[in-house]
Amino acid sequence: MGSSQSVASQDFAQLKNDLLLRAARGERVERPPCWIMRQAGRYLPEYHEVKNGRDFFETCRDAEIASEITIQPVRRYAGLLDAAIIFSDILVIPQAMGMKVEMVEGHGPSFPEPLRTVDDLVKVLDYEVDVLKELDWAFKAITLTRKKLDGQVPLFGFCGGPWTLLVYMTEGGGSRLFRFAKTWINEHPDWSHKLLQKITDVAIEFLAQQVVAGAQILQVFESWGGELSSDDFDEFSLPYLKEIAAKVPKRLAELGVTENIPMIVFAKGSWYALDKLCGAGYNAVSLDWLWNPKEATKINDGRVTLQGNFDPGAIYGTNENITKKVEKMIKGFGGGKQHYIVNFGHGTHPFMDTEKIRFFLEECHRIGSQK
Template sequence: MVKNDLYLRALRGETVERPPVWMMRQAGRYLPEFIELRNKYDFFTRCQTPELASEITVQPIRRFPLDAAILFSDILVVPQAMGIDFKMKESVGPWLDNPIRTTEQVQAVQVPDVNDALGYVFDAIEMTLEKLDREIPLIGFAGSPWTILCYCVEGKGSKAFDIAKSFCFTNQEAAHLLLQKITDTTIAYLKRKVEKGVSAVQIFDSWGGMLSPEDYQQFSWQYINQIVDALSEVAPVVVFGKGCWFALEEMSQSKAAALGVDWTVSPEVARKLTNNSITLQGNFDPARLHSSPETIKKMVNEMINRFGKDKYIANLGHGILPNIPVENAETFIRAVVDWKPN
């Protein structure tokens, strides 16, 4: 049992003294100690070396009174394990030399044995749990099948993922085959993370908001829901769909323990769409961490008061930006920890 189980209690919808707090991408690029490691090791070396991944995971925990740690990794380790050779290209981001554009390429994609292909992630979990010493829960994560397909077909990041969308609309059979292969791999991957000791898992659907509500059902939600159904038997599942406020009502009727929301939806609308039936997480605009400490404190208090302290996890509405001052990140976290009801 973890000593600070505030995050887990919030996921269960229990009454809490204050909301728990953690930040998406809290283990990473805004911290000077992370930058020091980044200057020595390339991105996927950091992900694939358990000693480095576990060290990066606990860096923010040493600094801040956070209520959960999230394992340092990347959503693209899943397609890498499936034989899709992603690289991280300087000033470009994720890069695939041969994007998946044909049925033959999809058919060639493997559903791997995750223990062999992703053993380094599971080793990192063991090392991290040792360092955390049961103080706080550890969160494991994966990308949604749709978001991973976007990178696999586009071959890189994009503002609109038009190539990926066109592939799905013109070659539906192949698209659904690829989505199912990613889903099957992700279920096995996340189940193994739970077996290794993570307390909860989060699914990041970073590009779900690129789809219309109808296409979202077809190409994203049905696959996320398979993962939720499979994992909810063994651990709480949080679903975060960026720009997917339109799907909140349906998502809230799933077996997910919580739903992440971004800053484009108000707390009141998010509560209304979910009929106040599920824990919500979010939704502070990461760019707002450039505001003054006084403004950050005021906005955090307002955010908590609007969501309500129960069935709520304080977080950003997306990952922390690399140029955020460390003291502003700390102000955000401490504002939640120090929150008192009016």
């Protein structure tokens, strides 16, 4: 799984804005912190300039370029974003497990050799993963980015949820029917659990080592959670999400990390699981835009911080409409002064107007700061 590593004696600058960390830990704050999933990426013209036609994963693996892309939105929206999230991808865990992943322009991620037979799966299960070696580039990018941020805002590390990664590894990419992933869990549940456990073990080490490298908060993206039935979510997703929440802090302690590192879980579309996710051991639960904030707040009952859940599509509308929806959202989450982080209910789109996003962030600050 990778050799043990003590905390690097990095000379990181003191954090100037810890609003998001305080909110994630459940403290009362002066206004709700703001960040956006996929805030670093394709909707920014400066992203395309820096990427300059390079392959997506080649871009991720270049620490200098990845750090620049991570910081671009923080620079563009100076004072409006309360966190940076490292420019990377959830599919680096399958890569670390010996699988080939390509990013096909206009199509998305592709696995040339997906897991379709038990023999395929056994090869992945038998593959010895050295997280520090396989994902060394990811840790270098985090350390460099943390140094370049110079304490402006905290830096997110992240990983994909085990079920979501199983989907990509078996389907060979994104899917609409989820034929192969559903075949695995329904025809070979035992083998599916073996794969999910291996992914979970790698995820725990990967998340912990991201903190050693400089990440100050973590998020787990169970992006395909909503493709499972409630019963299947309880069997093939929730136990592994809970294990990650329980074991990352223990691994961090072994690695000499003494800080309290907040953790967020985002299980898109898993509306039936919110009550369970609020009790899964994470500091915060991120919500997609399908949720009514008041209903989610009622279910949560003050247990954890909630994050979200602005409909990204509303960015295509008028400023007046954005203001109205921001007001309703923040009010729905109780005014945002405790147990709330502003975010989209999913990521940005490539076609979004950067100035509309600026307006959204400004309105979140203005409305969130009101008494």
